[in-house]
Amino acid sequence: MTTLRNAESYDSIDSTEMRILHALSTTGSLTQVAATLGLSQPAISQRLKRLEQRLAVPLIERQGRGVRLTPAGQILADHGRTVVAEIDAALAAIDDLRGDRGGVLRMAGFPSASATVIPRLMRMLQEQAPQVTFQYREQEPPEAIQLLRDGEVDCALVFQYSESEPLPTLFEFTPLWREEMWLVVPEERSQGMERAALSAFRDDQWIAGCTRCRGHLTRATKRHGFEPEIVQETDNMPASIAMVAAGNSVSMVPGLALAAQPTLPAGARALRLEEPEYRTIGLINVDTANESPAVKLAKRLLGNIDGSTWNLLTERVAR
Incomplete structure (x- = not known):
């Protein structure tokens, strides 16, 4: 029974x-x-x-x-x-x-980070989470954000200028470092200069980068009373620096790009700006109540990278 x-x-x-x-x-x-x-x-x-x-x-x-x-x-x-x-x-x-012992971390990042921050992250993954497969796609921030929106990556390493439009509420931005912008100029134009004043290059021709970088350049020069004459455009920072060395153009270049290319070609010189310009590097992910293990892992590892190696200033306390 x-x-x-x-x-x-x-x-x-x-x-x-x-x-x-x-x-x-x-x-x-x-x-x-x-x-x-x-x-x-x-x-x-x-x-x-x-x-x-x-x-x-x-x-x-x-x-x-x-x-x-x-x-x-x-x-x-x-x-x-x-x-x-x-x-x-x-x-x-x-x-x-x-993601502690396995899984996949899918990330997008901008070009100058690909040669600096990303290799350091890959080494940390090998040491601390060797069973995690790391998938990386190089994209400028707008394209990286679209990949995130489409669910093709878990997170993206992006940069933002202070004037940039705020991110949609769908996303969360975790600031990591502040990156200084430099002016790369022909060597003969830099004679006697320790730092560069943007206004001193109002009559020069300029090289512009990605859409965000071009927008920042235009706003920065406008604050100094002129509109830049942009004659070349390239997202490739090494190419931009080489163009400066080859001709009479000048270019505003992020610090990571210079860190990735510590020796400049003959004919080019990098100068700090008298009135510094900065952009913020950080990790963006979809804002959810339950953050994915992959995103948590990326934040933890990136938060423990010492950005001073590339002259980056820490924006927050490392995790």
């Missing part, structure tokens, strides 16, 4: 109690079980007592200085062996999804 059980009995055993009984079956000692599971001995005794009350059957009995399982306790311990193994396997799989 089938015995009907009340609703309370269906949830009368939890995984910790199964672990306790399984451990007792192999050790026979509450002290050793406590040490193995990281619980106090009184807490283990109380849990077993409450379980016995719920099941209305004794589970352990004294044997000399130790304890042994009753037949009912042994039944639970035998089944508990399988239950504990399944739970451990499930937790290991979840760890993989967290």
